[in-house]
Amino acid sequence: MKRTLTVIHALGLLLVVFSLAYLMPVISALIYGESSVLWDFLLAMVWTFASGVLMWIATRRYKGELSIRHGYLLVVGMWTAMPAFATLPLLLVIDGLSFTDAYFETMSGLSTTGATVLVGLDKLSPSINLWRHELNWLGGMGIIVLAVAILPLLGIGGRQLFKAETPGPMKDSALTPRITETARNLWLVYCMITLACIVLLKLAGMNWLDSICHAFAAMGLGGFSTHDASVGYFNSPLIEFILIVFMLLAAMNFATHFLAVRGRTLRVYWQDSEGRATVGVIVASCFGVAYFLWWQGVYPDYLTALRHASFNLISLATDCGFASVDFNQWPIFAPMWMLFLSSVTASSGSTGGGIKMVRTIILFKQAGREFIKLLHPSAINPMKIGGSVVPNNIVFAVLGFIFLYFMTVATLTFVLLISGLDFISAFSAIIACINNAGPGLGAVGPASNFSVLTDFQTWVCTLAMLVGRLEIFTFLILFTPRFWQR
DSSP, rough: OOOHHHHHHHHHHHHHHHHGGGGHHHHHHHHHHHHHHHHHHHHHHHHHHHEEEEEEEHHHHGGOOOHHHHHHHHHHHHEEEEEEEHHHHHHHTTTOOOOHHHHHHHHHHHHTTOOOOOOOOSSSOOOHHHHHHHHHHHHOHHHHHHHHHHGGTTTOOOOHHHHHOOOSOOOOSSSSSSHHHHHHHHHHHHHHHHHHHHHHHHHHOOOHHHHHHHHHHHHHHHOOOTTTTTGGGGHOOOOOOOHHHHHHHHHOOOOHHHHHHHHHHHHHHHHOOOHHHHHHHHHHHHHHHHHHHHHSSSSSHHHHHHHHHHHHHHHTTTTTOSSSSSGGGSSSSHHHHHHHHHHHHOOTSSSSOOOOOOOOOHHHHHHHHHHHHHOOOOOOOOOOOEEEEEOOOOOHHHHHHHHHHHHHHHHHHHHHHHHHHOOHHHHHHHHHHHHOOOSSSSSGGGSSSSSSSSSHHHHHHHHHHHHHHHHTHHGGGGGGGGGGOO
C-alpha cells in the first residue's frame, strides 16, 4: 500500500508538469482567434493541474526515493493516466467523440503510434491539431525522460524511473555521470533537430502550422498529420525528402546524435553498428521494393516507383506512419515487407518502436553462435557488437523479450479475429499498434483509419499501443505475483 501511495505522490507531481503542455495549444487558440477552444484548453489545463495537486497533497507524507518497483508502477501509471487527461480538450471540442475514441487518439499520440480515429482533419481546429502533434512530440523522447530532469528538483530521484522507461537492452550505457544531465542533453538535441525540421519544411512550402505539426510527428515518429491524405496532400518530392531525412535521424539512437554534436564529428555515426544496420537495411529495401513495384507495373518508371517506395517504406520502417499514397493497393509483398521492417529496424534509444535493431543483431549473432557450437562444442565464442562483448544475461533477456513479443502479437491478433475482424486487418492492426507504427492494411490501411473498429476492437488496439510503447516487460511484470511480494 505504501509503495502505491509513493507512486501516486510522484504521479501527482508529473501531472502538474504535464498541465504545462496545454500552454502551446492555448497560445495557438489565441493566434487563430478560437475563443471557445481557448476556454476548453484552459479548463482542461486547470483540471489536470488540480488533479495533480490533490494527488500530491493527499500523499505528501509518502514522498520518498523511487525504487525499481516504484519506477515500473509509475511508468505504467503515467502512460495510462496522461492519455486520459489528454482526452479532455478532444472531448470538449469535438462533438460526438466518445471517450473510447478520444483515449485511443491520445494514446496513439503519446505512444507515437500515429493511428487515428478522426476524420475531417483538414477542417479540425488548428489548436486541436497542434495538441495531437504535441503529444507525438512529447511522447517521442518520452515524457518520463523529461520528468527525470525535473524530479530531482522536487526531491524525487529519477534513475530507477529512467531505467524502467528507456527503450532497448543497452540502457545502462550512460552519456554523462548524472541521469538528470543525460536527460537534459537528450532533450536539447531533440529540440535542436526538431527546430531544423520546422524551418526546412516551412522553406519547402508548408505553412507554419503544417511545418510545426509535421516536424513534431516526424521527430516523435508519431505520423499524425493535419490532413486526411497525410503527406500525400502536399504532393511534393521536396517535402517528402526532408521528412525522409528527419525520420531516419529520429530512428537512430539519440545518444549517437548527442555524441556527434558534443564531439563535432560525424565519425560516431559510422562507429554505431546498430545505426549502420538500420540505415543499410532500409536503403537496400527502398531500392528493392521500388524495383518490385516497377516490375509489377504499379508505376510506369523506376524513379517514380523509387520516390513512393522510399517515402512510404521509410515512414513505416521507422515506425512513423506518414503516407503519401495508398500502399494498401500495392502487391501484398511490398506492404507486408514494410510491416516486417517496422518490427526490427528502429534503433534502441530512438523514438521508434518494435523489437529494435540491436535485438535483431543479437538474435542473428546468437544463431551464428549456435551453429558454431554444433560444430565445435568446446569452443568459446563470445558475442561482440561494436567491439564490445555482450553479456549472456543480455542475450537471454533478448530471447525472453522476443518470445513475449510474438506471443503478445499472436494473442491480440486472435482476440481481434474472435471479435469478427478479417485476418489481414487484425494482424496488421496489432503489428502497427505494438510497433507504434501507425497505419495497417485492409480495413485499417492508409486510405482508411481505425474508426472502422468497434469499441472492443479499439480498446484491444489501445492496449497493444501501451504494451508496445512500454516494451512489454515493463507492463507485464506488474501481473507477476513476485512483483507484489515484499
